[in-house]
Amino acid sequence: MSPLKPTSTSKDVAKLAGVSQSTVSRVFVPGSSVSDKTKQKVFAAAKSLNYRPNAFARSLTTNESKLVGLVFPDADYPIHMQTLQLISTELQQNGYAAVLIPWQVDVNDDYSVPNIFQYRVDAVIAASATLNTSLYEECEEFNIPIIQYARVVEGTKSSYVISDNYEAGQQAAQLLHQHKATQVVYLTGDVPTLTNDERQSGFINEFKALTGCSPRIIEATYDYASALDPIRDMLTGEHCPQAVFCATDNLAMAVMDVARLEFGLTIPQDLKVIGFDNIPQTQWLNYQLTTFRQDFQRLARESVKIIIEQIASHNTDRVKMMVPVKLIQRNTA
Amino acid sequence: MSPLKPTSTSKDVAKLAGVSQSTVSRVFVPGSSVSDKTKQKVFAAAKSLNYRPNAFARSLTTNESKLVGLVFPDADYPIHMQTLQLISTELQQNGYAAVLIPWQVDVNDDYSVPNIFQYRVDAVIAASATLNTSLYEECEEFNIPIIQYARVVEGTKSSYVISDNYEAGQQAAQLLHQHKATQVVYLTGDVPTLTNDERQSGFINEFKALTGCSPRIIEATYDYASALDPIRDMLTGEHCPQAVFCATDNLAMAVMDVARLEFGLTIPQDLKVIGFDNIPQTQWLNYQLTTFRQDFQRLARESVKIIIEQIASHNTDRVKMMVPVKLIQRNTA
DNA sequence: CTGAAAGCGCTTACAG
DNA sequence: CTGAAAGCGCTTACAG
Numbered sequence: 037m038s039p040l041k042p043t044s045t046s047k048d049v050a051k052l053a054g055v056s057q058s059t060v061s062r063v064f065v066p067g068s069s070v071s072d073k074t075k076q077k078v079f080a081a082a083k084s085l086n087y088r089p090n091a092f093a094r095s096l097t098t099n100e101s102k103l104v105g106l107v108f109p110d111a112d113y114p115i116h117m118q119t120l121q122l123i124s125t126e127l128q129q130n131g132y133a134a135v136l137i138p139w140q141v142d143v144n145d146d147y148s149v150p151n152i153f154q155y156r157v158d159a160v161i162a163a164s165a166t167l168n169t170s171l172y173e174e175c176e177e178f179n180i181p182i183i184q185y186a187r188v189v190e191g192t193k194s195s196y197v198i199s200d201n202y203e204a205g206q207q208a209a210q211l212l213h214q215h216k217a218t219q220v221v222y223l224t225g226d227v228p229t230l231t232n233d234e235r236q237s238g239f240i241n242e243f244k245a246l247t248g249c250s251p252r253i254i255e256a257t258y259d260y261a262s263a264l265d266p267i268r269d270m271l272t273g274e275h276c277p278q279a280v281f282c283a284t285d286n287l288a289m290a291v292m293d294v295a296r297l298e299f300g301l302t303i304p305q306d307l308k309v310i311g312f313d314n315i316p317q318t319q320w321l322n323y324q325l326t327t328f329r330q331d332f333q334r335l336a337r338e339s340v341k342i343i344i345e346q347i348a349s350h351n352t353d354r355v356k357m358m359v360p361v362k363l364i365q366r367n368t369a
Numbered sequence: 370m371s372p373l374k375p376t377s378t379s380k381d382v383a384k385l386a387g388v389s390q391s392t393v394s395r396v397f398v399p400g401s402s403v404s405d406k407t408k409q410k411v412f413a414a415a416k417s418l419n420y421r422p423n424a425f426a427r428s429l430t431t432n433e434s435k436l437v438g439l440v441f442p443d444a445d446y447p448i449h450m451q452t453l454q455l456i457s458t459e460l461q462q463n464g465y466a467a468v469l470i471p472w473q474v475d476v477n478d479d480y481s482v483p484n485i486f487q488y489r490v491d492a493v494i495a496a497s498a499t500l501n502t503s504l505y506e507e508c509e510e511f512n513i514p515i516i517q518y519a520r521v522v523e524g525t526k527s528s529y530v531i532s533d534n535y536e537a538g539q540q541a542a543q544l545l546h547q548h549k550a551t552q553v554v555y556l557t558g559d560v561p562t563l564t565n566d567e568r569q570s571g572f573i574n575e576f577k578a579l580t581g582c583s584p585r586i587i588e589a590t591y592d593y594a595s596a597l598d599p600i601r602d603m604l605t606g607e608h609c610p611q612a613v614f615c616a617t618d619n620l621a622m623a624v625m626d627v628a629r630l631e632f633g634l635t636i637p638q639d640l641k642v643i644g645f646d647n648i649p650q651t652q653w654l655n656y657q658l659t660t661f662r663q664d665f666q667r668l669a670r671e672s673v674k675i676i677i678e679q680i681a682s683h684n685t686d687r688v689k690m691m692v693p694v695k696l697i698q699r700n701t702a
Numbered sequence: 703c704t705g706a707a708a709g710c711g712c713t714t715a716c717a718g
Numbered sequence: 719c720t721g722a723a724a725g726c727g728c729t730t731a732c733a734g
Contacts, residue, residue, distance in 0.1 A: 121443065293654035
């Protein structure tokens with residue numbers, strides 16, 4: 037029950053430093069003209085009072101919050117923690133902070149539920165997430181830049197920064213062609229994304245061009261457990277492929293598990309497997325999965341850069357950006 | 370370059386609804402007395418103007434931000450996404466939003482870097498993370514409640530909500546004793562935490578009481594790759610244990626991989642393995658790991674409840690809470 | 703139940 | 719370079 041010790045304000049600092057409140061303010065606004073001498077006085081006073089400018093008061097007059105909303109993925113896919121880390125660090129280095137937008141954005145019909153837009157975020161980043169349409173519309177309504185990171189959901193019209201999935205698909209096709217595979221499948225998940233379509237097209241077009249054979253497309257789910265049955269079907273009977281290119285590492289590992297443990301196949305001899313993402317588990321002794329590394333750091337840097345520029349220029353034009361991907365050769369292809 | 374369409378304010382709504390600005394305000398403050406009739410008028414006006422109360426302006430007068438700072442883990446351990454999801458949802462349901470505190474909290478010595486405390490968070494949750502001492506001190510300085518979730522770093526004095534690790538340790542000991550194991554080891558990571566100590570003590574004390582034998586304690590790292598060598602040492606020579614209880618599932622899977630792939634051991638016949646956390650990978654066909662499930666949902670609910678109560682009562686007393694854990698029997702013990 | 707007014711802690715023209 | 723003053727969009731006593 038400690039009494040609420042009031043935090044010190046610019047007025048307190050002003051009094052202690054013997055200057056006006058506006059001067060204190062200027063000291064903390066980059067680019068304002070203040071003499072070095074008073075700057076030192078103010079810093080000293082501020083430090084002794086443990087003063088922090090109140091970001092809310094500031095935002096009220098500057099009309100920007102230095103806050104960006106972050107939509108994060110629903111699934112617990114291992115790369116995502118890294119993503120959050122990268123984006124939030126990148127934001128911080130640019131003077132912004134991230135506020136989480138829960139997966140289930142409240143529709144706020146009756147104006148009773150608190151809404152993320154009460155916080156006047158300057159922009160929104162949808163990080164490897166399934167972008168909610170109503171969120172996108174709200175951003176449009178309020179003229180707030182929004183960008184999709186690493187994944188773009190089909191049919192959405194927002195800006196995005198993604199890996200070059202088409203090229204990854206092509207490279208996968210080339211690799212399998214080198215290994216003389218002809219019966220191959222592309223194994224995908226259940227969320228329709230542009231990123232996946234691109235990867236699929238790149239793979240199929242290139243493989244056809246190279247070999248004349250058409251890869252089979254099999255739709256599973258991104259969830260390990262429910263992907264098992266489609267994978268079993270895939271490996272059963274005479275249609276069993278020589279190689280599988282998977283939409284995610286998670287799927288690739290499910291394939292490896294089923295192939296080895298239930299079908300007694302040896303990888304890569306009997307079956308070649310290629311993943312996508314390069315999640316930490318790909319390096320586990322039991323998998324050593326050949327996969328594509330997405331440059332998440334670069335994706336984070338670029339997406340933050342783009343939205344910050346858009347904030348500054350009050351511009352919400354759609355921008356699309358692609359970043360190259362890198363094949364990581366391990367032991368499954 | 371679209372012109373910045375100004376968001377509508379309570380004044381705009383008031384004009385349209387034909388009431389005073391204070392009345393509009395009351396409509397959006399729960400518990401204020403407004404007649405049903407005017408409430409309807411105001412809601413209608415608000416809706417047509419797409420009005421959202423400005424949380425910053427509100428926070429300026431109420432002196433609370435409805436924002437809680439969230440420290441999240443540095444490692445990409447799979448449970449953590451779920452954690453973030455759970456906590457942020459729980460917060461939202463209570464009218465709060467989460468702002469991320471990057472792992473590297475800026476020390477802000479020269480008052481040039483923006484600091485999370487500029488946002489006047491009402492509380493801080495350190496989620497499965499390594500709590501930074503300076504962060505803790507800042508919270509104390511500003512009288513802000515802070516709580517550790519699921520993990521407590523040794524030597525920290527903040528509140529916490531954790532699983533009952535001691536009991537988990539005991540249960541692991543009992544299980545291994547049932548299996549007549551006598552040569553057992555407790556395999557731990559490299560970050561000193563109270564949660565780990567408790568688990569270790571519970572395991573050792575109970576195992577000694579039951580069998581008279583002392584488990585060996587081996588320190589590895591929480592990172593898979595660097596844990597490999599200590600694990601190899603552990604399995605080499607005549608000291609090779611009959612069973613290993615691991616501080617995390619991640620470690621347990623590293624043990625399984627090394628044991629099977631490099632030492633040709635069969636699990637559980639040659640070596641029993643027990644993990645801790647119940648991460649998604651434990652259910653993979655290749656592992657089917659026996660482990661302990663932490664009730665993360667409950668941990669999230671309780672920690673949010675505690676800090677919200679503390680915010681309301683201006684109380685930052687230390688509270689400690691423990692939640693039971695559940696043994697998930699699968700195929701490794 | 704409702705309105706007019708003060709105040710929350712800042713920033714930023716406007717003078718000097 | 720610096721100060722006095724207005725204003726950002728709210729909430730909340732204070733009257734009525």
